[in-house]
Amino acid sequence: MKDKQNNLVSLAEKTITYGSEKVDQLEVLIQDNYELSCELVLGQINKAVKSQEAGASVRCVIEHRIGSAFTNSLDQPTLEKTVNRAIAAAKASTPDKTWKDFPQKLKASKISGTWDDSIPEKDPSVFVDIVTKIGKRISERDSSIIIGEAGTGGFYGWTAYANTNGVALSDKGTGVFAYAVLVAPTDSGMTPGVWSIDVNRKFNLDLDYVVNNTVDKVLLAKKTAKGQTESGTVIFGAEALGELLYFALLDSVKGENIVREKSKLADKLDDTIASKILTITDDGLQKGAYATSLFDGEGVPRQTTSIIEKGKLRSFLWNCYWAQRHGVKSTGNASRNLRTGVVDIAPTNMIIPGGKRSREDMLSDISSGYLIQGLQGAHSSNRETGDYSVVGNPAFRIEDGELTGAVHGLMLAGNAFELLKKVVEVGSDVRSHLIGGSSLIGPSIQFNDIQVVAKAD
Amino acid sequence: MLIDKLQKAADYGETLGATYVELRAEALNRSNTQYEDGRVRSISQRIEDGVAIRLLAGGTWGFVSSSDLSLNGLKDSVKDAYSLANSASKARKDPIKLAEIKPIQESVPLKVSRNPTDVDPKEKIAYMAKLWEETQRLDSRISAITIRQRDGIGTKCLVTNEGTQLELGFGHVHLWVWLTGKENGKITGARDESGSTAKGWEYYEDNQTPDVVAERLVDRVKKQLAGSKPKPGSFPCVLGPKVVGTLAHEALGHLAEADLTLQSAFAGKMGQEVAPKGVSMIDDGTIKGGLGTSKYDDEGVPTTRVELIKDGILNALMTDREYAYKTQLPPSGNARAEDYRYVPLIRMRNTFFERGDAFDDELFENIDFGYYCLGVAGGQAQMNASFQVGIQEAFEIVNGELGNSVTNMSISGIATEALLKIEGVGKDTFNFGAGRCGKGQEALISDGGPLIRFGAGPITFGGKA
Numbered sequence: 050m051k052d053k054q055n056n057l058v059s060l061a062e063k064t065i066t067y068g069s070e071k072v073d074q075l076e077v078l079i080q081d082n083y084e085l086s087c088e089l090v091l092g093q094i095n096k097a098v099k100s101q102e103a104g105a106s107v108r109c110v111i112e113h114r115i116g117s118a119f120t121n122s123l124d125q126p127t128l129e130k131t132v133n134r135a136i137a138a139a140k141a142s143t144p145d146k147t148w149k150d151f152p153q154k155l156k157a158s159k160i161s162g163t164w165d166d167s168i169p170e171k172d173p174s175v176f177v178d179i180v181t182k183i184g185k186r187i188s189e190r191d192s193s194i195i196i197g198e199a200g201t202g203g204f205y206g207w208t209a210y211a212n213t214n215g216v217a218l219s220d221k222g223t224g225v226f227a228y229a230v231l232v233a234p235t236d237s238g239m240t241p242g243v244w245s246i247d248v249n250r251k252f253n254l255d256l257d258y259v260v261n262n263t264v265d266k267v268l269l270a271k272k273t274a275k276g277q278t279e280s281g282t283v284i285f286g287a288e289a290l291g292e293l294l295y296f297a298l299l300d301s302v303k304g305e306n307i308v309r310e311k312s313k314l315a316d317k318l319d320d321t322i323a324s325k326i327l328t329i330t331d332d333g334l335q336k337g338a339y340a341t342s343l344f345d346g347e348g349v350p351r352q353t354t355s356i357i358e359k360g361k362l363r364s365f366l367w368n369c370y371w372a373q374r375h376g377v378k379s380t381g382n383a384s385r386n387l388r389t390g391v392v393d394i395a396p397t398n399m400i401i402p403g404g405k406r407s408r409e410d411m412l413s414d415i416s417s418g419y420l421i422q423g424l425q426g427a428h429s430s431n432r433e434t435g436d437y438s439v440v441g442n443p444a445f446r447i448e449d450g451e452l453t454g455a456v457h458g459l460m461l462a463g464n465a466f467e468l469l470k471k472v473v474e475v476g477s478d479v480r481s482h483l484i485g486g487s488s489l490i491g492p493s494i495q496f497n498d499i500q501v502v503a504k505a506d
Numbered sequence: 507m508l509i510d511k512l513q514k515a516a517d518y519g520e521t522l523g524a525t526y527v528e529l530r531a532e533a534l535n536r537s538n539t540q541y542e543d544g545r546v547r548s549i550s551q552r553i554e555d556g557v558a559i560r561l562l563a564g565g566t567w568g569f570v571s572s573s574d575l576s577l578n579g580l581k582d583s584v585k586d587a588y589s590l591a592n593s594a595s596k597a598r599k600d601p602i603k604l605a606e607i608k609p610i611q612e613s614v615p616l617k618v619s620r621n622p623t624d625v626d627p628k629e630k631i632a633y634m635a636k637l638w639e640e641t642q643r644l645d646s647r648i649s650a651i652t653i654r655q656r657d658g659i660g661t662k663c664l665v666t667n668e669g670t671q672l673e674l675g676f677g678h679v680h681l682w683v684w685l686t687g688k689e690n691g692k693i694t695g696a697r698d699e700s701g702s703t704a705k706g707w708e709y710y711e712d713n714q715t716p717d718v719v720a721e722r723l724v725d726r727v728k729k730q731l732a733g734s735k736p737k738p739g740s741f742p743c744v745l746g747p748k749v750v751g752t753l754a755h756e757a758l759g760h761l762a763e764a765d766l767t768l769q770s771a772f773a774g775k776m777g778q779e780v781a782p783k784g785v786s787m788i789d790d791g792t793i794k795g796g797l798g799t800s801k802y803d804d805e806g807v808p809t810t811r812v813e814l815i816k817d818g819i820l821n822a823l824m825t826d827r828e829y830a831y832k833t834q835l836p837p838s839g840n841a842r843a844e845d846y847r848y849v850p851l852i853r854m855r856n857t858f859f860e861r862g863d864a865f866d867d868e869l870f871e872n873i874d875f876g877y878y879c880l881g882v883a884g885g886q887a888q889m890n891a892s893f894q895v896g897i898q899e900a901f902e903i904v905n906g907e908l909g910n911s912v913t914n915m916s917i918s919g920i921a922t923e924a925l926l927k928i929e930g931v932g933k934d935t936f937n938f939g940a941g942r943c944g945k946g947q948e949a950l951i952s953d954g955g956p957l958i959r960f961g962a963g964p965i966t967f968g969g970k971a
Contacts, residue, residue, distance in 0.1 A: 117549065119550060138627065143545070197889070391548045425886040425893070505740035
């Protein structure tokens with residue numbers, strides 16, 4: 050396994066040696082990732098899948114013209130051809146006078162909890178057993194539940210990065226996942242699909258969470274409650290809030306949108322933009338977290354960046370290119386699409402520290418409100434204005450401190466920037482959720498004065 | 507010959523004991539360009555070969571994807587897939603069975619006038635620069651643009667141990683644009699998507715020229731900047747072709763994908779009335795030039811026109827071979843995989859509502875207050891038929907006439923309830939909209955429909971009081 054990592058970084062360095070004389074600047078990011086998984090469909094084992102996702106993305110600069118190329122074959126001759134294709138792409142491009150350089154050599158970060166020797170050794174039968182157990186436990190809880198899908202698997206892989214500034218890095222990572230998607234028939238049709246997923250970088254899955262959290266939700270969704278159009282109290286589960294923040298707010302803290310004057314937060318650094326009880330940190334070094342790694346898609350060491358600290362906007366997220374254009378340093382948030390060559394800015398692990406009370410305690414004090422544990426349409430939010438108009442699904446009615454059933458077709462409309470100011474309590478139920486390729490490690494959060502729109506009878 | 511190697515590997519799978527062996531090999535030449543505010547952000551070229559191996563052993567699927575197309579590599583992957591299926595099958599009770607099909611041997615080349623991968627990247631960049639200039643010329647409030655242009659062309663070979671041998675040329679050109687406008691501190695944006703799987707670069711010379719795309723986008727940004735916030739609640743409305751198409755795809759189409767039907771609000775509804783008489787909804791993989799059109803699907807089944815809702819009755823479902831057997835419906839040619847890295851799933855192609863008999867004017871009559879929704883900013887459906895569609899272009903309807911434009915709105919409802927409350931379907935022709943469906947993997951699709959009127963009640967408008 051150690052050889053694999055060394056071989057990959059050596060391949061990256063040889064690629065730089067091959068191409069460095071032909072261009073002004075050159076970089077290569079190589080990944081070799083594997084996944085073994087097993088899936089249950091409609092309650093029965095349906096398939097076992099083994100996939101390899103290998104690829105190298107080469108980017109070069111010739112007289113301020115930038116070109117990229119991709120290959121899925123990781124051998125030296127093919128990588129050399131890929132360098133030549135990137136050169137051809139650069140020559141066809143137009144100069145970008147704002148371009149400066151690839152990252153320099155920086156002090157390496159330290160991370161832990163991201164590799165488990167046992168995961169690459171797992172036999173498919175291990176995952177078959179786990180998913181069978183998930184299915185059995187769900188059916189034992191309630192036989193009317195339909196297991197739309199359930200799955201589990203393990204992943205592992207290696208990454209290497211090198212550039213013409215002498216940077217040569219490598220990293221490795223493992224993880225396991227398990228999930229369940231459930232529905233149940235109701236008197237009038239079907240519940241919404243509800244799901245839970247657990248991901249761990251070590252072979253240590255929380256099957257109790259996957260089974261019980263999903264079953265609890267679907268059983269509650271079998272009961273129907275009535276909603277009303279109002280401006281009211283809403284508790285967002287972290288999985289739902291994470292989606293809203295990701296699609297309606299996050300673009301405004303990306304450095305690119307600061308430079309391109311597309312962010313309403315551009316001139317708000319150090320201003321109070323949220324409730325004082327809200328803190329959001331991007332932490333690419335969080336121990337054993339889903340998106341933790343040694344370096345980002347441009348070889349810049351991951352770091353911890355405070356975005357909102359007790360309500361105050363503290364920093365934006367940057368990759369190398371946009372940071373250089375703005376005269377600041379990269380925060381290690383480059384995200385590279387190997388195939389398209391686009392280097393974007395993306396969060397790693399967004400951390401929202403928990404409060405004192407559990408969600409149940411928060412609920413018990415609410416005479417009328419809603420608990421939102423999933424959203425439909427967060428991706429259609431206006432990423433520039435922060436305006437959202439989404440459906441809470443599942444959306445549960447809270448009456449006199451109790452969850453009374455699911456409200457079908459409950460819409461929530463408003464503005465994400467205003468939402469930040471309406472936080473009244475942060476729960477203690479901190480947990481990791483996957484949001485758009487990143488993770489949110491956070492709790493349920495209670496908001497007041499949220500516009501909800503109920504479906505007409 | 508690649509086909510011969512694939513056949514040898516498929517036959518090898520059979521000797522191992524697999525009851526069905528399928529190899530889908532792809533060789534693709536692709537390019538991606540991203541252009542922003544007058545500069546090329548990224549231009550990337552790639553040639554990618556790979557193979558998907560799927561087989562049934564012990565009544566369970568084993569799937570392996572690989573970039574090794576040598577005969578030994580293919581055989582190793584077949585062996586891996588067999589051992590995966592075997593391992594999983596120990597926990598399966600009823601073996602998966604497939605609907606019978608007639609194996610076809612055919613070569614179907616893709617004929618385009620201008621192969622997009624042969625077009626000089628400079629020409630593509632010039633197109634994008636022209637589009638950016640044109641938007642700025644049309645409105646001085648335009649402040650930023652992001653253009654993602656991609657294209658690809660290649661060959662897909664599908665070989666099975668049943669005798670299917672297909673060699674299919676395939677490709678696409680696709681353009682995604684996000685345009686931003688600013689005025690007095692107000693920032694807003696509009697998006698546009700266009701593409702073709704039947705034409706090459708000529709699609710952007712003949713149909714989607716920079717001035718056409720720019721005009722469409724600037725018009726949307728203007729309306730967003732001028733738009734007022736919508737009222738929350740339920741109102742009568744008229745939905746335009748793009749919104750009707752999204753409703754057909756998101757809210758109803760997914761429920762009629764057989765793998766999801768069994769766990770959705772359409773479960774047990776086959777043959778029942780789900781919409782008023784005269785309402786029909788189709789998924790058609792055979793429409794000439796359709797973005798989701800293909801002669802065969804990724805299991806070698808000829809694509810078909812599936813009349814999902816026929817005159818108000820739930821009439822058919824989209825199937826692959828596994829679900830065709832399970833539901834005893836015909837294989838409809840809807841098995842699609844994004845590329846060699848993915849297992850084929852039941853996916854839509856070109857989904858639409860049939861035209862009705864109402865004149866457009868009639869659809870707006872006697873609406874005291876409501877909304878006319880035209881442009882879409884994405885949508886999402888749920889298994890209980892709950893749908894949400896983001897609307898980026900809409901007008902108020904006041905006393906039967908179009909009023910102010912409205913911004914940042916979305917509509918929602920329970921599709922199975924909304925369908926039954928359709929009050930009128932327009933008779934005019936419509937254009938299909940280009941889209942991408944993301945059921946765990948991407949598929950290029952199109953959707954559309956005539957103007958459709960819904961009475962107050964089934965559709966909720968999300969706005970701020």
